[in-house]
Amino acid sequence: MKNLLRPETRRALPWEKVKQIWKDLHERPDLRKGLRPEIYDSWERSYHYNVQRGMRETTNLIPEREFAFAKENSKYLMETAVPVMERLSEFVRGTGFVVLLSDANCVSLKTIGDEASLEWSRRANVVERTVWREEKVGTNAGHLCMLLVKPISIYSYEHFCLFAILGAASFAPIVDKGRVIGSIGMVAPYERVSHHTLGMVVAAADHIQSILALNRVSKYHQVITDSMSDGVMVVDLDGTITYMNEKCSKILRVGSTDVIGANIHSIFGTKPENQFFVNTVTQGRTLIDDLLVLYHGKNQIRCHITCTPLHGTNPTDMGTVVIFRESERMNSIVGKWIGRSTKMTFDDIIGNNPKFQHCVNIAKTTCQSDSSILLLGESGTGKDVIAQAMHNESPRKNNPFLAINCAALPRELIASELFGYEEGAFTGAKKGGNVGKFELANQGTLFLDEIGDVPLDLQVALLRVLEEKSVIRMGGNKLVPVNVRIIAATNRNLEEEIARNRFRRDLYYRLGVIRLIIPPLRERADDIPLLVHHFLGLICKRFGKPLKKVSLQAMEALMNYEWPGNIRELQNVLESAIQLAPDDEIDYEFFKQNLGFETPLPVTAESNTSEDSSSEELRILRETLLRNRYNKSATAKELGVSRQCIYRRLQKYNLL
16 A cells, blocks of 8 residues: 555556545555655544545535635735746646645635646536635645645545545645745646646745735835935936836926836937936936936926936946935925024023013014014024024924024125025026025025115015015026015114115015014113023033032122123123132122123122111112022012012112
């Protein structure tokens, strides 16, 4: 019997002999020990499942509706596998073999073969819609290869059921991403068995798995490139466009399916202005983020272009990869990058002075508006901080904030900085032109500091931009729409400038839809202790020094100083003191001797010759106010009196 089970003896066996061996295997358990271990285990499971071994045909067909559902679920597998099956079937035409494809549930999805082999497969119950699960039809190659996750051949009498012993089958699992998704096999009358069959189905399964993997990579590649914000185009050595992603087709305003396979000359070659670009691509030259203007039909396309040659030993793989970046998007990226330093918020604005708080409250209220704002105040009062805080509190906070100091620019450069210029607009204009601050700040905020220093003739152009919400670059003729909120600032008295014909009244009204007058530091002296404490903490931390304090006399001196440079001057004075003062406490004498400004001598108990109770009361009041950073409520609580009492004492000693 063992001899009869050897592969080389099987082809010569007559049908009666095959059938007898199958019967003996069922009737004599000792003979079954001669089966291959995987076949033996499968027979034992089939007995356990109570599979009817004497079945002459299989009735295990799923309904047509379920079959349609199974094919739909395996649509991608079938699209990939069927072409491979057709080539394999053509290769074995005339040998009696049919090629089968099953899904992960062992449902036979597709049977392919020549007319004679298909006729035999119908007689042998090898048909579509059959469920070849072991618990239904016993031992078979289709289910066993997926169960073991390895190729296997099963010969005639090795099948558990009678109807199956007519044939011999070789199947291999199809594995995708570590999961068995189906199987491919070859089935023929048992007398046509060949030891080459298993190798052919293994090769077919490997081919299908390779196609699935390549398709996945191709799909990922397509999804990645189509999700890119840059356009991608690949051109071969002959100038033929071999690839273009969706973004590229939108930038160039062409259909990607229309141009793939077309020559780049047919799209760009007819315009002399495009010759530099076409030559760069077709001659395999490198280009890095150059700003070019391309012409396609009536369309003018302004974009930054990078060309990278493809090198390799195979000429068919050579060519150029072209990356297109829209000029408007690049402007937005640059604008956002420039605006990243805009970190100041209303939480960074220090002060409890009623007049100053009124100004801050108006600024907060108008953050949601798009109306232009004019900040008026002396130099150093914090106009730029309020502008940043308003931007960061507004709906435009995730878009650019650009600041330009109009007084710091030479007169001839203000227009080009604000509005930009085209290539060749003037001598020295850089290639590709330049983007102005209005375009860079699109969708964001433009802070025009020292607006009172803009020359009168440029004020007309600025007014036009504010009214039309679009700019024309110097040397250009194209209107570029811009959506920008303007915050302007000046330390000049613009009404006096208007009276002297140095500032346009219409521009003043356009900029000053909302006007904020920021009080100088001398008018909010009660905020100085708060500001001193805040700046000392920031500056000491920045220089890695222990926190310093300011003595009572020194604080009174700082509060009595006029501060012509306002908060900026206060910051600079404190920064110098932190680095130069030898002790942890900065005293009055140090400010007087080392920092170059005359601080009025503070009035203290030591300098007051009167010993009456008023002097003592004044001293206690000042010390308590200082300890509580001039918080009136905290001072009143420490002294055990009402806030009204504190205000009366402050009024008495002219401290309000």
